[in-house]
Amino acid sequence: MTLIKPKRLICGDTISTVSISHGWAGDENRKWRYDLGKKRLEDLYGLNVLPAPNSMRGSDFLSKNPQARADDIMWAFENKNVKAIIANVGGNDSIKLLPLIDSTVIRNNPKIFIGMSDVMNINLLCLKAGLSTFYGHNLFTLGEAQGFHSYSEKWFRKTLFDPIPFGIIEPSDNWTCEKTDPYDEKFIRNYYPNKGYELIQGQGTVRGKLVGGHTGIMWVENEAIALTAEDYNESILFIEDIPEFFSPNSIRDFLKWLGENGFLQRLNGIIIGKINEHIPFEEHSIVIKNIVGTEYGLKNLPVLYGLNFGHTSPTFAIPYGVMSEINCNKNSFSILESGVS
Numbered sequence: 001m002t003l004i005k006p007k008r009l010i011c012g013d014t015i016s017t018v019s020i021s022h023g024w025a026g027d028e029n030r031k032w033r034y035d036l037g038k039k040r041l042e043d044l045y046g047l048n049v050l051p052a053p054n055s056m057r058g059s060d061f062l063s064k065n066p067q068a069r070a071d072d073i074m075w076a077f078e079n080k081n082v083k084a085i086i087a088n089v090g091g092n093d094s095i096k097l098l099p100l101i102d103s104t105v106i107r108n109n110p111k112i113f114i115g116m117s118d119v120m121n122i123n124l125l126c127l128k129a130g131l132s133t134f135y136g137h138n139l140f141t142l143g144e145a146q147g148f149h150s151y152s153e154k155w156f157r158k159t160l161f162d163p164i165p166f167g168i169i170e171p172s173d174n175w176t177c178e179k180t181d182p183y184d185e186k187f188i189r190n191y192y193p194n195k196g197y198e199l200i201q202g203q204g205t206v207r208g209k210l211v212g213g214h215t216g217i218m219w220v221e222n223e224a225i226a227l228t229a230e231d232y233n234e235s236i237l238f239i240e241d242i243p244e245f246f247s248p249n250s251i252r253d254f255l256k257w258l259g260e261n262g263f264l265q266r267l268n269g270i271i272i273g274k275i276n277e278h279i280p281f282e283e284h285s286i287v288i289k290n291i292v293g294t295e296y297g298l299k300n301l302p303v304l305y306g307l308n309f310g311h312t313s314p315t316f317a318i319p320y321g322v323m324s325e326i327n328c329n330k331n332s333f334s335i336l337e338s339g340v341s
Contacts, residue, residue: 008340011046021091023062037143070100090117120213124225136317155316166335202302208268212238240273240310273310
């Protein structure tokens with residue numbers, strides 16, 4: 001399927017904020033994070049920020065009313081004044097929204113949609129509707145107390161405002177996996193030197209369209225949003241997750257699931273986001289090489305680790321369905337197209 005690329009943003013456009021999973025943006029003790037992210041969208045990019053009708057009603061209401069969250073998504077896509085949609089934060093139950101959203105609304109009103117973590121389910125819904133969206137910055141990413149990291153800011157601007165191809169996605173100079181304090185407006189996280197990307201296995205240069213998210217992809221295999229063998233065919237899979245689902249054993253289970261379904265064998269390459277804890281990736285690497293290289297005999301399949309996307313900071317956004325490249329000789333990753341038109 002040929003995906004529609006959304007139109008780029010320009011200064012003065014309106015972006016709608018939606019609460020797809022957690023309703024934290026509307027909770028009194030966390031709303032400062034929303035307000036800060038909103039202000040940065042206004043000050044840095046000249047955007048008008050419009051919260052969806054139900055999005056600020058708080059966690060208690062939204063957890064009990066998935067229909068209200070689904071209505072907000074359809075409202076934002078149908079609203080002709082809204083040029084882009086950004087998720088406030090992730091969570092754990094966007095799956096409830098899937099039967100409540102009319103995908104023809106998305107197909108008939110293509111526009112920028114960006115978010116990550118549990119928001120992946122809506123990214124995949126958009127993918128099935130024929131729209132290329134972005135696995136990246138939630139609004140809370142912009143609302144970090146110590147500022148919006150310059151690397152994240154650079155790629156947010158490039159992703160949504162620039163119709164020129166991305167090119168090489170270089171590693172950030174520093175990074176952190178330390179959690180933010182949701183209740184402390186002055187909390188400062190420590191950032192550490194970034195060692196760059198690590199080639200776990202593979203050789204040569206490969207290209208493929210981008211598809212992926214977090215390892216929860218395997219838990220929606222019976223849903224309409226499930227990726228098919230065709231989706232994986234000649235693609236570059238991007239994958240990351242929180243520590244609870246990204247241990248060596250979890251990665252083993254995920255890779256075995258890919259292999260057992262015939263998906264792993266169809267891939268042209270894999271990129272992995274930085275692990276969200278300060279531990280070596282050595283055990284994970286051994287598992288990956290054992291499963292991918294030895295068990296499935298795919299020793300030449302490039303697997304590149306340590307990219308700045310997902311649950312760590314800083315981050316870049318990944319456009320679904322866009323052509324990308326892994327160069328094993330240079331340990332580099334490039335996105336060869338733009339994400340917007």
